[in-house]
Amino acid sequence: MFAHLRPAIWAGWPNHRLCANPRASYFRSVYGAIVTLSVEALGIPEVKLITPPRFADARGYFSETFNSANFAAAGIDCNFIQDNQSGSVLVGTIRGLHYQAPPFAQSKLVRVLAGAIIDVAVDVRRGSPTYGQWVKATLTAESGTQIFVPKGFLHGFVTLAPDTVVAYKVDAPYSREHDGSVRWNDPDLAIDWELDGRLPVLSEKDEAAPLMTDFDTPFTV
Numbered sequence: 001m002f003a004h005l006r007p008a009i010w011a012g013w014p015n016h017r018l019c020a021n022p023r024a025s026y027f028r029s030v031y032g033a034i035v036t037l038s039v040e041a042l043g044i045p046e047v048k049l050i051t052p053p054r055f056a057d058a059r060g061y062f063s064e065t066f067n068s069a070n071f072a073a074a075g076i077d078c079n080f081i082q083d084n085q086s087g088s089v090l091v092g093t094i095r096g097l098h099y100q101a102p103p104f105a106q107s108k109l110v111r112v113l114a115g116a117i118i119d120v121a122v123d124v125r126r127g128s129p130t131y132g133q134w135v136k137a138t139l140t141a142e143s144g145t146q147i148f149v150p151k152g153f154l155h156g157f158v159t160l161a162p163d164t165v166v167a168y169k170v171d172a173p174y175s176r177e178h179d180g181s182v183r184w185n186d187p188d189l190a191i192d193w194e195l196d197g198r199l200p201v202l203s204e205k206d207e208a209a210p211l212m213t214d215f216d217t218p219f220t221v
C-alpha cells in the first residue's frame with residue numbers, strides 16, 4: 001500500500017572513484033542508499049574526497065551535506081564560519097589558484113550545487129614532501145561529492161558544465177589584504193585543466209597572478 005514511497009536507488013551512485021577504493025568506508029542500506037560518510041584521502045593525503053550519505057525515496061533524496069560531529073569523527077575538524085557560493089556561466093571558467101595568508105588562512109569544504117567542476121588543490125607548505133604537487137577531483141551536483149582543502153594549499157577549479165554553482169565553507173573570514181593567487185597555468189605546476197584546447201574564462205586578477213617562482217609562500221608544514 002505504501003509502494004509509492006518505496007525508496008529508489010540514487011541515480012548518482014556509484015561514484016567510480018570510491019567504488020575503486022577498497023578502503024572506503026561505505027555500505028548500502030537495504031534500500032540501496034549509502035548510509036555512512038565516506039572519506040577518501042587523495043594523492044596528497046591531507047586533501048580528502050568526501051561523499052555524504054544520500055537517502056533516496058520516491059520524492060528524490062535527503063542528505064546531510066555537513067554535520068560537524070560526523071565530519072570531526074572522520075578527521076575534518078574545522079570551525080567553519082562562512083559559506084560562499086559562486087556561479088559560473090560558461091564551461092571552461094577557471095577560478096584560482098587562490099589562498100589567504102595567515103592569520104586569515106582558510107580550510108575549505110567544497111561542493112557543487114549545479115553542474116560539475118574539476119577541483120584542484122596545490123600543496124604550498126614550505127618543507128612539505130609534496131610541495132608544489134597537486135591533486136584534482138571531479139565534483140558534480142549529481143554525486144554530491146565534496147573536497148576538503150586544508151590550509152597551506154592553493155585552491156582552484158574549472159567548470160565542466162554551463163551555469164555551474166559551487167558552494168564552499170571556510171573556517172576564516174574573507175580578508176582582501178590577505179587574498180593571494182598563483183597563475184592557473186604556471187609551467188612548473190603544469191596542471192591539466194582538461195580544457196581540450198579551449199581558452200579559459202578568467203578574472204583579470206587571475207589572469208595577472210604571479211608564477212610559482214615569484215611566489216613567496218606564507219605557509220610551512
Ligand SMILES: Cc1cn([C@H]2C[C@H](O)[C@@H](COP(=O)(O)OP(=O)(O)O[C@H]3O[C@@H](C)C(=O)[C@@H](O)[C@H]3O)O2)c(=O)[nH]c1=O
Pocket residue numbers: 084086095096098099108155156157173174203205
Ligand atoms: C572570496 C570572497 C570574495 N569576495 C568579493 C571580492 C570581489 O569583489 C568578489 C569576487 O572575488 P574573487 O574574484 O576573489 O572570487 P573568486 O575568484 O570566486 O574567488 C574564490 O575562488 C575560489 C577558487 C576559492 O578558493 C575562494 O577562496 C575564492 O578565492 O567577491 C567577498 O566579498 N568575500 C569572499 O569571501
